[in-house]
Amino acid sequence: xxxxxxxxxxxxxxxxxxxxxxxxxxxxxxxxxxxxxxxxxxxxxxxxxxxxxxxxxxxxxxxxxxxxxxxxxxxxxxxxxxxxxxxxxxxxxxxxxxxxxxxxxxxxxxxxxxxxxxxxxxxxxxxxxxxxxxxxxxxxxxxxxxxxxxxxxxxxxxxxxxxxxxxxxxxxxxxxxxxxxxxxxxxxxxxxxxxxxxxxxxxxxxxxxxxxxxxxxxxxxxxxxxxxxxxxxxxxxxxxxxxxxxxxxxxxxxxxxxxxxxxxxxxxxxxxxxxxxxxxxxxxxxxxxxxxxxxxxxxxxxxxxxxxxxxxxxxxxxxxxxxxxxxxxxxxxxxxxxxxxxxxxxxxxxxxxxxxxxxxxxxxxxxxxxxxxxxxxxxxxxxxxxxxxxxxxxxxxxxxxxxxxxxxxxxxxxxxxxxxxxxxxxxxxxxxxxxxxxxxxxxxxxxxxxxxxxxxxxxxxxxxxxxxxxxxxxxxxxxxxxxxxxxx
Amino acid sequence: xxxxxxxxxxxxxxxxxxxxxxxxxxxxxxxxxxxxxxxxxxxxxxxxxxxxxxxxxxxxxxxxxxxxxxxx
Numbered sequence: 001x002x003x004x005x006x007x008x009x010x011x012x013x014x015x016x017x018x019x020x021x022x023x024x025x026x027x028x029x030x031x032x033x034x035x036x037x038x039x040x041x042x043x044x045x046x047x048x049x050x051x052x053x054x055x056x057x058x059x060x061x062x063x064x065x066x067x068x069x070x071x072x073x074x075x076x077x078x079x080x081x082x083x084x085x086x087x088x089x090x091x092x093x094x095x096x097x098x099x100x101x102x103x104x105x106x107x108x109x110x111x112x113x114x115x116x117x118x119x120x121x122x123x124x125x126x127x128x129x130x131x132x133x134x135x136x137x138x139x140x141x142x143x144x145x146x147x148x149x150x151x152x153x154x155x156x157x158x159x160x161x162x163x164x165x166x167x168x169x170x171x172x173x174x175x176x177x178x179x180x181x182x183x184x185x186x187x188x189x190x191x192x193x194x195x196x197x198x199x200x201x202x203x204x205x206x207x208x209x210x211x212x213x214x215x216x217x218x219x220x221x222x223x224x225x226x227x228x229x230x231x232x233x234x235x236x237x238x239x240x241x242x243x244x245x246x247x248x249x250x251x252x253x254x255x256x257x258x259x260x261x262x263x264x265x266x267x268x269x270x271x272x273x274x275x276x277x278x279x280x281x282x283x284x285x286x287x288x289x290x291x292x293x294x295x296x297x298x299x300x301x302x303x304x305x306x307x308x309x310x311x312x313x314x315x316x317x318x319x320x321x322x323x324x325x326x327x328x329x330x331x332x333x334x335x336x337x338x339x340x341x342x343x344x345x346x347x348x349x350x351x352x353x354x355x356x357x358x359x360x361x362x363x364x365x366x367x368x369x370x371x372x373x374x375x376x377x378x379x380x381x382x383x384x385x386x387x388x389x390x391x392x393x394x395x396x397x398x399x400x401x402x403x404x405x406x407x408x409x410x411x412x413x414x415x416x417x418x419x420x421x422x423x424x425x426x427x428x429x430x431x432x433x434x435x436x437x438x439x440x441x442x443x444x445x446x447x448x449x450x451x452x453x454x455x456x457x458x459x460x461x462x463x464x465x466x467x468x469x470x471x472x473x474x475x476x477x478x479x480x481x482x483x484x485x486x487x488x
Numbered sequence: 489x490x491x492x493x494x495x496x497x498x499x500x501x502x503x504x505x506x507x508x509x510x511x512x513x514x515x516x517x518x519x520x521x522x523x524x525x526x527x528x529x530x531x532x533x534x535x536x537x538x539x540x541x542x543x544x545x546x547x548x549x550x551x552x553x554x555x556x557x558x559x560x
Contacts, residue, residue, distance in 0.1 A: 077535055077536070078539075088546065088549075126558065209528065210528075211527075212527075214524075224532075225519055238515075239512075242515075246506075246511070249507070276550045279539045446514075481546065
């Protein structure tokens, strides 16, 4: 038992407690388990959706990018700030539809709007294919952090099992409210720890943030000038930087574990106010990037760059209590995202993957049970990939980012283009994903060095429009729920 | 696109301008290290400023939306 582990264990204990308690406050039904009985207020939504910003990627990848790629890391601030804005309009619409028609997921809405179970099942399968690697990375992050915090005495699989055993317990027991209560605690823990270290580390090594940036500017001015560097250290190009932001902005609110939270919201006001407050989340990211910049001159040559924060915690001569606190913050980052993904993947899998294929509807109790079973199975699969398999998930995850953005045109068409048809949306999605995959695997074929998701989106929109115009429109009867005036 | 209030079009316009300032070519205007502000290089300050602009635009739109709907 190391001193660093003590804050981690205290943190895990609080997470377990906060995760188990709220089960008392939700009904024992699908509505309660999946959407917290549609009761989430602004604060809970803010932190639940904040998981997209504060994930393992942010706490390990963010400083890693700042450390190895300099100003390229600024793109993380941009995409989160802009990516949530479509939700100001889409979120309230989705919420009202969900309430009226009894929906809880993104694929349910898309499937109903286009009158196509095939489209619903496709979106669901695609969602799960994107979510499982995402979850796997979160589990890997936790195993790694606990191994470092215990000075290697806790093997990665044991640490991952401990942390994700706790997450699985409260997600299965409390559902949406468990995810949201813990997210407030985890979000606050991360913000506090991010600020603490973002201010303390530059002060300790350079005497302040200003002197630190001056020193970097003198040694590596190109690091502080966007678009920053590539991962091989050569300058990045504007094409790549700009298009990475655009794809991430469009893909942001299409993530299934995100979009479905509109159906958990209490009212339109709480969704809108959450979107208004969301850019503040990015301001909390600035100190996290500063942590990475601190290491540029002090600890050159750390590889892989993602390990820069844990490396500094071990080698920067910090008190083990302080280091333990930062390790706990990193655990929170991973679990904050991981629990939401597990919960969403199980829900989407059952409601959109299994229920539409059954000949008769499930009763409420069985459906809830099935969702829990699927959550357990998917988490077990992700755990296996994280600790036992050697498949490289990074490529899969990169592919899924560009891939998830391909849902965006269908989502916009769902609400704002009545002429769009199932054939159009399906063909557009297929074309977008195919083009995205092609350029991901064969980057040499790209005409310009833009993110492959952009090419996918262009193909997607063209195919969606052309095929929709060539096929029979969806009946006006079905569209009446989608044809409200205005944007919101 | 009938029935879209003017404030929503204004919000979209502001967001697109702020987004354009965060990528090429708009970011070229802010792409330098000096002057520093609060110890941060100018390019980072520029980006945070674009986020603040978006935040203010959202806040004003939200207030107007709530006034129109009586806080619903």
